Amino acid sequence: MVSKKSKIASMAAAMAVALAPVPASSIGNLDVSVTSHSSSTLSLQSVKDSVVFLPIDQATVFMRNFADRMNIHRLNIRAEWEEKRAPIRIDRLKKETQEGFAIFRSYVDVCAALIDAIRIALKDIPESDVELRKEIISFGRAVASVRYTIEDMFSFIEATIPPKKTTEALPKVTAKEVHALIRSEHKKLGLEEPKFY
Template sequence: MKTLQYRKKLPKLVTLISMGLATVPAESFRHKQSSLTPNAQRSLTSPISNQLVAIPIDDATERMCKLAELLSNDLNNLKKEWEKYHHSFISQRAYKQINKNIKDIDSSLVDIKAILTSFSNSDIPKRESILLFGRPLAIYRSVLTEVISFIEQTHQPLKTTNRKPNVTDADMRKLIQTEHIKLGLNKPKFDSN
C-alpha cells in the first residue's frame, strides 16, 4: 500500500491504472460504519484529507462503493437532524473542502475517460475494471454534490438584505394591473384606503 500526498505532484492516474492500481482517500480505511451522529462535520469531510492510498483497482472500487454508501447514509441522517433541530452542523471551511474534493474527483473522472479511450478494444478486462472503478467515483461525486446542495439550502445566503424595496403603493398597483392585462385578466381595482 502506497500513501500519496495531495500537495506533492501525484503520479498520473494513467500510470497507476496501467499497474492495476487506483487511489482512494486514506480515511476510507477508518470508516467502518456511518459516523454522522457524534460529529457530522468529520463524517462528511473526513475523506477529504491530505492523503490518498494506491491499492489494487478491485479493492479501490469496493472501498469507493462503501464510501459513497456511507456518505449517503450520513447525508440522510443529517437531513433528519435538520428537520428536528433546524441547526446546521457544517462549517464554511467544510463546505469549501467538499467543493475542492468535487473538483479533484472531476479531474480524476476526466483522466478515467481519457484512459478508457486510449485502451484498445482487445483489452476488455482492464476496460471493465476501470469502468467499475469510475462508477462509484461518479456516485461518490454525486453524493458530495447533494451535500453541497443541502448545505446551500439550509444556510442563509451570504448576500441578503433587510431593506424594504423602494416601491410606492401606486407603483405596485400599476405593476399588478399591468401583469393582469398581460395575462388576459380584468384590470383589478383597488380600495383607496
C-alpha cells in the same frame, strides 16, 4: 514535491494495469471518527491527500461502500437539520468535527483527480480491452458517486444558512401602479384589458 499532473498520470498508468487509487485517509473508520496525530514516528505517516492502490475490482467495491457511508452522513445531517431547523455553520462546530468536514472536502479534490486519471486511462487503453475499460468505467462511476454525495452534503449545509441580505420590507407601490403595470403588460401581449374589482 510531485505535481498534480504527474500524480494524475501515475494514477492513470496504474489503472492501465488494473490497479485503482482510493483516498488513503478513507481506509478504516476515519470518515466516522476523524482524528489526526500531533506527532509522527517511524510507524506513523500522514495520509492526508494520499492514495492507496488496490486491485480495480476491490477499489470499485470500496468506493461504492464509501459512497454509501458518505450518503449516511448526508442523510444524518438532513435529519438533524429537520429536527432542529437551525443553520449548520461548520466554523462553529467542535474542532474535531471541523477537521472531519475538511477531510470530506478534500475527498472532492481527490475524486476530481481520480476522474481526470480515469479519462486519461480510457484514452490510453485500446478499445479491444473491453473488460479493463468496463472495470475502469465502473470504478469511475463509484468515484463520481462519492464526489456527488459529498458535494450534495456541502450544498445542503450551505443552503441551511440564510442569505446575508434579506428584507422584510414590502415594495412601496400603490394598487393603482400595480394595475397600470398589469394593463401595460396585457396591452404588450395583445390581451384584453383586465378588469379590477
